[in-house]
Amino acid sequence: MKVLVIGSGGREHAIVWKLKQSPKVTELYCAPGNAGINEIVVGVDIKADDVEGLLKFVKENGIELTVVGPEVPLEKGIVDEFTKEGLLIFGPQKSAARLEHSKIFAKDFMKRNNIPTAAYETFSLNDKAKVYDFISNTNYPLVIKADGLAAGKGVIICGNVDEAIQTVNELFNDKIFGAAGENIVIEQFLTGVEASVFAICDGTDYIVLPASQDHKKIGDDETGKNTGGMGSYSPADRAVNHDVMKKIKQRVIEPVLKYMKSEGNEFKGCLYCGLMIDKSGDPYVIEFNTRFGDPETQVVLPTISSDLAEMFISSANGSIGNYELKLNGNFCCTVVLASNGYPDKYETGKEITGLNEISRDAIVFHAGTKSTADGKILTNGGRVLNVTGISPLGLKEAINIAYHNAVNIDFENKYNRTDIGLKGL
Structure with missing residues (x-):
C-alpha cells in the first residue's frame, strides 16, 4: 500500500x-x-x-x-x-474539524449537549465595550482564548484585570493572532490535573489510546508563556486511571460522536481531548483538537504494538470496531529541544551535532530541522527535536533515558525544560 x-x-x-x-x-x-x-x-x-x-x-x-x-x-x-x-x-471533514478551529463552536457544542467544560462567555471585535466591562467585574484567574487556530499559543491565563486588559488589547488592537483572535472566549479557570486522551473514531465507534500528559509552558514548574508543548509522557496512569477513563468515555467521547453525527458533522479521525481532571476524578474539557497532538504522539505511538496503518484505514472506512488495539507495556518520555527565544523570536540555521550518539532505547523525532547539500542538519524552527526515551521498566527509567540522550545533542542556543515527566512519578 x-x-x-x-x-x-x-x-x-x-x-x-x-x-x-x-x-x-x-x-x-x-x-x-x-x-x-x-x-x-x-x-x-x-x-x-x-x-x-x-x-x-x-x-x-x-x-x-x-x-x-x-x-x-x-x-x-x-x-x-x-x-x-x-x-x-x-x-475529519471540515465541518467536524471546527471542534478545533473554532473555540466558540466547540464551547457552544459542549454547552448544547451537556459535555462538561468550564463556564464561559464569547466576545467579538465589535464587543470591545462589553468585554472591558466583563473583565472589570469578574473573578480571577480567568482564561482568554482566541477563537481560531493560533499554533497552540492562543490560550492566555490572566491573574488579574490588568493582565486581562493587556491580553484583550493584544488580540483586538494589536491583532497578534490576526483574524484568529477577532473573536474570543473568556472562561472560568479550572484547577486539577491536565491530561490528553486520543480517541480514534470512525463516525460512530472509537478506540482510546493510552493517556498522556503534555507540558505546555516554556519554563520548569509550568511557568512562563504557553507553547506548542515542551515535552510529554505516557501512559499517564496517575492522572487517568480506569475509573477516570470510564468517565471520559461516557461523558466526553461518546456524546461528542453521538451529537456531532446527529447535527450532521460526523467525526472521523483523531479526537484529541484536552482535559482537566478535578480532585473528585471528574473530567472537564479544556479543548478539542481534531488531529494527533504534538508532542503527545511521540510518546503514545511507541506504546502501541498493533498496526498503525490498519488503525488509520479502519477509521477512514468506518470499521474501527473491528480493530484490535494491542499495547507493548512501554513507558515513554519525550523532551523537546527548542531554539532559545521560542515561543517568541528565535534564530534558525544552527548546526546540530550528536545525533549519531543516541542509545538504542531512545528515538529522536525531528521537528524544526532541515538538511544541507553537504549532509549537515540545521535548526529550522522553534521546536527543533523531540528526544524520546522508551523503557518497559517504568516512567522513571524512560525519563532518565530521554535526558541522558538529550545531553548528547547540541546546537547553538539549545533550550529544554528539566522537569518533563516528573509529575507522573
Missing part, C-alpha cells in the same frame, strides 16, 4: 516511524517532511496546506491512504476534497 503523511513536525516523524513498521505499507511519502523524516521515507516538496498540490500528487502517484498530521489542512477542507474524489484519507 502506498501511503502519504502530510506535515513536517515531530508528530509526523513519529507517525512515519510507526507506519514503517506496518507490513501493509510498501511505499511511504511525506509532504513536506523534514531532515529526519526525509532520511527514512521519500520527502515530497509540497506544503502541508497546499490542498490542490497534494491532491494532484496523490492522484498521479496512486497513493492509497493519506494521513493528515497538522490542523491547517483540515481547516481548509482537505478531507472533503479527497473524499469527493473517492480517495481514502484519515482525518
